[in-house]
Amino acid sequence: MAAKSINITLKIWRQKNANTKGALETYSLNEVSTDSSFLEMLDQLNEQLINERKEPIAFDHDCREGICGMCSLYINGRAHGPETGTTTCQLHMRMFSDGDTIYVEPWRSRAFPIVKDLVVDRSAFDRIQQAGGFVSVNTSGNTMDANSLPIPKDDADKAFEAAACIGCGACVASCKNGSAMLFVGAKVSQYALLPQGKVEARDRVLNMVRQMDEEGFGNCTNTGACEVECPKGISLENIARMNREFLKAGLSSEK
Amino acid sequence: MALTGLFLCTFLVGHLLGNLQLILKTGEEGRRAFNEYAYFMSHNPAIKILSWVTYISILFHAIDGILLTIQNKKARPIPYARNNPSKNSSTPARYMAVLGTLVLVFIATHMANFWYKMKISEEVPMHSFIVSVPDQSGQIQNQEFYYTHNLQLIPKDDNFSVKNGTDLYMSKMNIKIGEGYRDLHTVVMQFFSKDNDSALFAVLFYVLSMFVLSFHLWHGFASAFQSLGLNHKKYNAAIGYIGKGFAIVVPLLFAIIPIIIYLK
Structure with a gap:
């Protein structure tokens, strides 16, 4: 398909920092190639703004190939835009038509405060991960080879699928409750399914859920929005597994 | 929940x-x-x-x-200013x-x-119903009865009184002789x-x-x-x-x- 150019109107959230009030601002951008990615389109807009001696728009991005979890953006009312199973950097302008008005907003969550414009602080996810998303390995020099432990293929596959979570926060952004259960469910599951993770399973789920609640995320009401919008297709099964782990740990833990 | x-x-x-x-x-x-x-x-x-x-x-x-x-x-x-849930x-x-x-x-x-x-x-109210029977002179008399728990029919007259909502007593002797039903059916109908x-x-x-x-x-x-x-x-x-x-x-x-x- 030959590339063509489209003219679009953008309504983008501008906010100086966490302490100031933001607002949507309207920009016109002409001659956007339909072959360009959404982030390249924003680069083009920023060049235009710089030429006009205006402040460019701040947005997160890194690998631009859908694996780092850095890009975000709530585009036309959906996390990572209208496509499913993709991140914003994998979204192309061919998904839009000439004359379209595109709304671009940051992730909206109390636990993800806005740093600037479209950039949000997702360190709440890091703190949840630090609360239990790891296995303690003795590095004294006689560390066992992980492959020496037999693991059923199905379990390994499920753990791998859960571990595919890139921590972008689309689940929180698209959840009407601002819940982080899909993220935490994936992080709990990737260890709960493997023998190495079983040792610390009880404390892990209790600590991670506690941290999740402390960060101010909402509660899961099983709308399933997160699963649909997750660029990595993380399944709701992981939330159920976390609920099982949590019930089990809650009943048996002495803490 | x-x-x-x-x-x-x-x-x-x-x-x-x-x-x-x-x-x-x-x-x-x-x-x-x-x-x-x-x-x-x-x-x-x-x-x-x-x-x-x-x-x-x-x-x-x-x-x-x-x-x-x-x-x-x-x-x-x-x-969100624009949301598409x-x-x-x-x-x-x-x-x-x-x-x-x-x-x-x-x-x-x-x-x-x-x-x-x-x-x-x-x-x-109590579950009661009217039975029409002819008296000695052949006149049709309507007598109202309570329908009770122990399958008795107790006439609704001065000889019997209701206590505690549904308990039926013989008025003079103060003895419980039966228990009636509340007529919730009629209320609903x-x-x-x-x-x-x-x-x-x-x-x-x-x-x-x-x-x-x-x-x-x-x-x-x-x-x-x-x-x-x-x-x-x-x-x-x-x-x-x-x-x-x-x-x-x-x-x-x-x-x-x-x-x-x-x-x-």
Whole structure:
């Protein structure tokens, strides 16, 4: 398909920092190639703004190939835009038509405060991960080879699928409750399914859920929005597994 | 939420089976069947315990729901200017709190209309009926009798008096000789009867509330299993179909009852 150019109107959230009030601002951008990615389109807009001696728009991005979890953006009312199973950097302008008005907003969550414009602080996810998303390995020099432990293929596959979570926060952004259960469910599951993770399973789920609640995320009401919008297709099964782990740990833990 | 929700689903089935007595049998037989059911529900000790579990479940389900909704609202202080949630979730799933509040309003009016009259204000009259018999001179005499628990017919006259709501005593000797039934059947029939001016509104409100309940269950039934961690490839489809079937069949059967009574 030959590339063509489209003219679009953008309504983008501008906010100086966490302490100031933001607002949507309207920009016109002409001659956007339909072959360009959404982030390249924003680069083009920023060049235009710089030429006009205006402040460019701040947005997160890194690998631009859908694996780092850095890009975000709530585009036309959906996390990572209208496509499913993709991140914003994998979204192309061919998904839009000439004359379209595109709304671009940051992730909206109390636990993800806005740093600037479209950039949000997702360190709440890091703190949840630090609360239990790891296995303690003795590095004294006689560390066992992980492959020496037999693991059923199905379990390994499920753990791998859960571990595919890139921590972008689309689940929180698209959840009407601002819940982080899909993220935490994936992080709990990737260890709960493997023998190495079983040792610390009880404390892990209790600590991670506690941290999740402390960060101010909402509660899961099983709308399933997160699963649909997750660029990595993380399944709701992981939330159920976390609920099982949590019930089990809650009943048996002495803490 | 999940445990109380699923318990309340079983309560709905029990309540529905009782209500169906209103339309499955007609005439005096239907009246007797329903009033006997009402008697059983208000006197059986196991049912009494169960009814308290039900009250507590409704309260807990509502209060917990409100608290969780407040937390969830707080989790997103600034809403999206443009949001398109219909692309990723079903409408009932997103409006559970609103639907639940409407169901609670219905429960409040429903309890005021029937439960309060039956249990608190004791406005529900005794189950009695009139038998016409010719006296010695051949004149037809109407005698009103109470229908009692121990299959006695006790005439409604000065020789007998009612104490403690439904206990029948011989007036002079102060001896309990039987126990009558409250005529909840007639109260319900009159409430939804065409002859009653407010019945059309009552029927419409009831049917509308059952629609709301249906949408609440449409998401709630399967959602409860997911919350309890019961998500399994083998059973998910079955839970989904049973949940949706339950959400249609149970409120539909509830809603049919006042419609039939109204149209009678």
